[in-house]
Amino acid sequence: MKTFDQLSVIGLREWINLPELGMVGLRAKIDTGASTSTLHASDIQPFKRDGGDWVRFTAHLGTLVQRRHRCEAPLVTVKTIRSSNGQAQSRYVIRTLLTLGDRTWPVEFTLACRKTMRYRVxxxxxxxxxxxxxxxxxxxxVQDKPVLISPPTTGAA
Known part of the structure; x- marks a missing residue:
């Protein structure tokens, strides 16, 4: 059996932070069948800032207690995503830092309505x-719940 020492093990569900958006303590479901990550969002509004494309949206957090968080982020692209049931949908894509355990790296998220889903991320x-x-x-x-180390530098509303 081969082992991969440079890789960290995570479980099917993990705690994450999105520090640039000022969001901490999010429960995320790991979906190896999806190539792109998704964040539950509503009230999505594209706009221009300093000549660049941005998007403003309301992120929905929590399942039992609903929390809303207004965010702004640079728009990476608009992508057509095909869901597991075969329906195609255009979605806005943002890139923001993700913290899981002791690691932080940039991740692209599509913004989509996930109100009927248990996990918002x-x-x-x-x-x-x-x-x-x-x-x-x-x-x-598996990984410890990450903490917000420093205040968000961009993207928080």
């Missing part, structure tokens, strides 16, 4: 590859 395979992570689906919350 999905981490797809591209984020796992870039973070050098492997998933043990028999485990949950």
């Amino acid at each position: 999905l981490l797809g395979s591209k984020a796992l590859i870039k973070g050098q992570l492997v998933v043990n689906p028999a485990l949950t919350y």
Whole structure:
């Protein structure tokens, strides 16, 4: 059996932070079947700032207690995503820092309505590859809950 010493093990669900958006203590579901990560958002409004494309949105956090957090982030692109049931949908894509355990790296998120889903954040395979992570689906919350080390520098509203 081969081992991969440079890779960290995570479970099927993990605690994450999105520090540039000022969001801490989010429960994320790991979805190796999705290539792109997704963040539950509503009231999505594209706008211009200093000649660049940006997007303003309301992020929805928590499942039992609903919390809303207004965010702004540079717009990376608009992407057509095909869901597991075959429906195509255009989604805005942002890139922001993600903290999981003691690691922080940039991840692209599509913004989509996930109000009927248990988890408001999905981490797809591209984020796992870039973070050098492997998933043990028999485990949950393997990594310590990250803390917000410094105040957000960009993207918070």
